[in-house]
Amino acid sequence: MITLNHYLLASALLFAIGLMGIMTRRNVIMILLCIEIMFNAANLAFIAYARALGDLGGQIMVFFIIIVAAAEVTVGLAIAILLSRQLKTLNADEISFLKW
């Protein structure tokens, strides 16, 4: 018997893995990849609720999330290219010029 809880748990696990990646990886591009995992965990929860409540609104929300994620990746990767050209590094620990 697969219930809503199963899907929500899978989504929570995926989200936790993405969170763990953001905390452990230091490469900017790897952090972006882990953000993608977290976006997808949210998508899975939305679609599971759309199924359980019989409402298409959740699927529409996933549509918007996918578009926003694509926009985020475009700008994020452009910033990553700029960082690697100007600062010669992609290590998030070394990029600290906004701290002061």
Added chain:
Amino acid sequence: MMLEAVFFYTFTSTMIFAALLVVFSRQPVYSVLSLLVVMFCLSALFIMLGAFFMAALQILLYAGAVLVLFLFVMMLLNLQPEALARMRVFTLRTVGTAGAAVWCALMWKLFVSTHPANPLSQIPPPAGLVEPIGRLLFTRYLLPFELVSFIILAAIIGAVTLGKQERSSK
């Protein structure tokens, strides 16, 4: 009924395993390819949940566009495998894993306590096909649908500006 459980556990375990590979593999290209596996398993789960259009979009947009973009940037930058001081890796990994484990345990408690367990197969699925979703997008969700085009436009202009500024300043 039985088949649903088999498919669910197969796809979910593959997905979780691939997601762990994304986080822990040292080679960035392997991470992206593992993320591809995550996307395909997710779209299989979407199909099981009756969201056929979203499953197609997931493969088209994520696997087709976003991950290819990631791969392009990685080839462009010629990334090396991460090399960090051993101590730093260890502390970060411990803190991150402990935090994620605590968070996961909390979620487990929350889900088990609040939701009554009724199987999804007893509920009629919403029709996640192109026509009903298109109808909703152009009626009830018309305003957000139009506004989201501004986000895309802003992202395109932002990316082009970021890429161009470098050349002129050099």
